[in-house]
Amino acid sequence: MHTRPADRRSQILRHACTLFARQGYGATTVRQIADAAQLLSGSLYHHFPSKEAMLLDILEEFFAGALHRHRATLAATDDPVVALRGLIRGSLTVIAENPDASIVVVAECRRLAQTERFRWLSERTARTSAMWRSVMEEGVRAGVLRADLRPETTAHLVQSTVWAMAQWYRGNGRYDPDEASGLLVDLFVRGIAKPGAYRSRALGPILGGAGPSRPAVGVDPDGYEAPRIRLARLLPDGADARMRIGYAAGLLFAQQGYTVTTTRQIAELAGVPVGSLAHHIGSKERLLAHMLTGFFQELLAAFDKDAAARPRPIRRVEGLIARTVDALAGHGVASVILLNERATEDVPQSELYRLLGAVEGVWTRALADGMRSGEFRADLDPAFVQRVLRTAISTSSGAYRGLGVHDVAGLYQEIALGGIGAR
Template sequence: MNSEGENGRMRTHTRPVDRRSEILRHACALFARQGYGGTTVRQIAEAAKLLSGSLYHHFPSKEAILLDILEDFFAETLARHRSTLDGEKDPIAALRGLIRATLAVIVRNPEAAVVVVGECRRLALTERAQWLSERTARNTEVWHKVIAEGVRTGRLRADLEAETAAHVVQTAVWAMAQWYRAAGRYDPDEASHVLVDLFVHGVARPDAYRRRDMRAILGDTAVRLPAAPALVRRARPTEGADARVRIGHAAGLLFARQGYAVTTTRQIAELAGVPVGSLAHHIGSKERLLADMLAGFFQELLDGFDRDEAAGTRPRRRFEGLVARTVEGLAGHGVASVMLLNEASAEDVPTAELRRLLGAVEDVWTRVITDGMRDRDFRADLDPVFVQRVVRTAISTSSVAYPALPVPDVTALYQEIVLGGIGARPE
């Protein structure tokens, strides 16, 4: 806005900075980079060029900042979803629109997307679960209605339990926030076509795979997945378990519940029932324990993959094994094994070693899909690298919902949806 000053000269007034938006922007960047638990109010204030005390004039707490980030993100996503579905009658086109809109939100604000994916899992384990459930329910209902309409009109499989299928597809797309960027191979429009093709038609060629009845897989437990899922818990160690086993179990629960950064060695020791002073003897440090947990998880997966490969089974059966090993590994290690990669900074863990192990896991998945295409078990038009990344991150992000179904049912659910797809096929 301009106004006249002395001698009739024009004086320019700059619009005051929207401090609240600036705080949210800087906080979001810090939460995405180093985790909510690892970010302090002082760091947020410094990034926004404020004194710590001044920040409290805008937000009563760090959690209030996080909740505002989530609130804005959910509202934008819901608005985009409703807009893309306005007047759309075809369920498959509607599904594509939902996927495209979600990817567009991720691309527009990738930092907020990373925060939402990671922190929703943590908040679901806290007293904020009800708040989170209310915010996510509206978005989830949109996906559910599209899938249900597809089943009703015969465009999607008649044996689908709509809420379960909607959860699987929606989670798979949101999980892509951890790695999907528009500068990659596919922009949101292209990626939405690839993903609809993957989910509707599945990986396997129709004449190479006999689909199973989804109702038989789910039985009477046709899942009503909670919007705020429960914590995945390993069976508690027996009373006489080795101290290191108890420590690992306690750390996994605490890391999942409150995050790695804010968990103290004292808390781990108390939950594990060992003296604080002896913790260093068993694990060395919290950072070393984190590295060992993640490395152990990946190595167990690779060992299982090697055993399956040695059995000499066809690619389709090996793919089923990859799904099973991954689901079982996540159920055994707890959600912490998934969450921590986003929370751990380069100084905390030997990232080069972990990236090597993760790269080896990705290579196995890619090779099995490629072999399946060569042997004509799988469709010839697949992008093996893209497919394996979508499937792996979908399974990992869904691990917090495993208590809603027995592990064998979760395994069968993912095997069937990924291999056979959710689209109706003529018999």
């Protein structure tokens, strides 16, 4: 029995998508895809002219499905909160049904949108973002969502958080897309604090001159300037060779991916000889491990410092948000690695998971303590909430043009504790 060409194409795309999600598009070869599909490389070219053509099909199918669901959601209701829930549920359903494709989109879209053949991604992602923004705008007009947070800001924050959940959310886990979307709407609209336990602040004056510097998924107009120019802007004064290497590596990992970045590229961008780089870090793999473990160790030390000074759960969560935003800003673009929360095989798994587990534990205990004290709502799931909040912060804490680190922390504190619902 012969496999039909259409079926064979689908099989090839499935294997290619799995490899792109697992090891990155740039690091995946046509031979690897052919081997996974049990084909000779030459036979694979009968179905697709190139690896790029496979990726093009994967992305087109993904965005077509997402846009179809979003259009159906908006056509079915005039209630902004119901529409918001539908957009979230549709996104989580796409993630649950296409986990590998979702990871590829989150990991690759911003870089690919800068290439000529994939510039259509900018238009598709802009169209998707406009749907989220229209729901937030209608919510403000209807008086059910806060106007001081600005619809563009809240749309970007919620949309980017939901799509970044592709790195860890699975629909067959504790919550299916319908249940998870209800929890997320409740979290963002109502916040985690009980009414009266948190004094909400008007953020209109802070956000007046600020806005998202990039769409939630897609092109980053500021992130792909000349690497040397961006590195000079990121580096603190007096940075030594080791710090320059770390920032250069983080910038390249974010722009082109860890697997395809070479030590020579890192050395050239950092302005150090390749031999000097080897002296400072040993290898690219050791550098990645150092960046990850260093980030978590510094974050945990900051959490410990705040624990005694902020005994009330609400104040502790404010501190957790502020410290995380500050740590991400201090590590330049290395936050992209934290966002993924997926270590390569080159990083010591036990140490990384121990540190990540410790960070999760601090957040979870603070939320659980707030529920026991009556400061937080009693219906929260601390483990789920902390994962969503950390995803939100690490996804877009550096994405707001015109905001300083302190103001970004204030924005996340307000949304997490007070919510985006009209008060």
